Amino acid sequence: MKSLMMTKYGDAGTSLKVQEVPIPNFGKNQILIKTHSASFNPIDYKILRGDFKAMGKIQFPKGIGRDVSGIVEKVGKNVKNFKAGDKVYSRIAEDFVGTMAEYVISNDNDAALIPSNLSFDESASIPLAGLTSYQALVDVVKLSSGENILIHAGSGGVGTIAIQLAKHLGANVTSTTSTKNVKLVKDLGADKVIDYTKHSYLDESAKFDVVFDTLGGEHTLNAFKVLKDGGRVVSISGALDSITAKQFGLNKFVRLILAFQARKVTKTAAKMNAMYRFLFMSSSGAQLKKIAKLYESGSIKPVIDKTYDFKSSIQALEYLSTGRAKGKVIVKIVK
Structure with missing residues (x-):
C-alpha cells in the first residue's frame, strides 16, 4: 500500500x-x-x-x-x-x-x-481536535454553565470545536482571532471576539473562570493575568506539569528539567490558588461516540x-x- x-x-x-x-x-x-x-x-x-x-x-x-x-x-x-x-x-x-x-x-x-x-x-x-476539546473542557476544567471562558485561536482546528462545545455546556465564551476570522468565530457562537491585531486580551477588565491556552509561549503565563483567583488554566502548548509528566512515564531527570522550565507557571498558579494542567489528549472511542452525538444533534458543526x-x-x-x-x-x- x-x-x-x-x-x-x-x-x-x-x-x-x-x-x-x-x-x-x-x-x-x-x-x-x-x-x-x-x-x-x-x-x-x-x-x-x-x-x-x-x-x-x-x-x-x-x-x-x-x-x-x-x-x-x-x-x-x-x-x-x-x-x-x-x-x-x-x-x-x-x-x-x-x-x-x-x-x-x-x-x-x-x-x-x-x-x-x-x-x-x-x-x-x-478525532484529535474533538477529543482535545472534550477532555480539556469536560474532563480537566469541568466547565460549567454560566462560567466565563477565554479560548485562544478560535479559528483553529481545536478552537472551532472548543467554542461550540463551550457554548453547548452553557459557558460565556470569549475568543481571540485575527481580523479576517472574526466573523467565523462569531458565527461559531463566541459571545465576544477579540481581534488580536487591534486589541490585547490583556486589556480586558473581565476575569475568566477558565482559560484554554492553545498557543503556549507567553500566553501560558499571561493566562493568569486574566484569570479569577481559584480559576483553571488548561494548556495544550504550554509548560508540562508534574501530573502529565508522570503520565508520560518520563524519568526523574527529565521531569526535574521540565519542572524547572515550568516553575514560573506553577508558582503563579499556587499564588492564585489556581489550577494549571497541560493536556496531551488520550485516544478514546467512548468519547468519540459521545462527540458524534453532539454533531448529529447540530450542537457542533x-x-x-x-x-x-x-x-x-x-x-x-x-x-x-x-x-x-x-x-x-x-x-x-x-x-
Whole structure:
C-alpha cells in the first residue's frame, strides 16, 4: 500500500515521501480500516521538525497522521463492537501512527462509528481536535454553565470545536482571532471576539473562570493575568506539569528539567490558588461516540478549510504549518 512517511527530521517539503509499505498486521483487539479520509494536526509538523525529541526519538522511516475515517476491512477475533463494512473514525494510538495511508490499524476501543450526518471528510476533521476539546473542557476544567471562558485561536482546528462545545455546556465564551476570522468565530457562537491585531486580551477588565491556552509561549503565563483567583488554566502548548509528566512515564531527570522550565507557571498558579494542567489528549472511542452525538444533534458543526487529494498531502501539511488554516485540513485518500 502507499503511505506518506517521515524520512528524517525537518520540514514537510524535505522530510516526507510517499512509499510502498506492507498492509499492517492487526491483532485480536484491533480493526483494519480502509482509509477514506485523514486530517493533519499541528502535532504532526511539530514532531516532524523534532520538537518532541526529549520524549523519545523517531526510528525512521515512520508514518504520519493520527486522524482517520474509513470503512472497516477486517476485525480481530476479540472485536465485538465492529464488523467489516462499518463506517468508523478514530484518533489512532501512537503505536499505529500513519493515517496518511491506504490502510490503518486502530485499537477497537479507540474507534467509533462516524456521525450519521457527516461525510468521511467531515468525520476525519474531528478525532484529535474533538477529543482535545472534550477532555480539556469536560474532563480537566469541568466547565460549567454560566462560567466565563477565554479560548485562544478560535479559528483553529481545536478552537472551532472548543467554542461550540463551550457554548453547548452553557459557558460565556470569549475568543481571540485575527481580523479576517472574526466573523467565523462569531458565527461559531463566541459571545465576544477579540481581534488580536487591534486589541490585547490583556486589556480586558473581565476575569475568566477558565482559560484554554492553545498557543503556549507567553500566553501560558499571561493566562493568569486574566484569570479569577481559584480559576483553571488548561494548556495544550504550554509548560508540562508534574501530573502529565508522570503520565508520560518520563524519568526523574527529565521531569526535574521540565519542572524547572515550568516553575514560573506553577508558582503563579499556587499564588492564585489556581489550577494549571497541560493536556496531551488520550485516544478514546467512548468519547468519540459521545462527540458524534453532539454533531448529529447540530450542537457542533465541522469546520474544514481545505481538502487535498493524497498526492498533494505534503502540500496539505505545508499549508497547515503556516498557521493560517481556518478549522481543519483534510486529505482525501479515496476519491
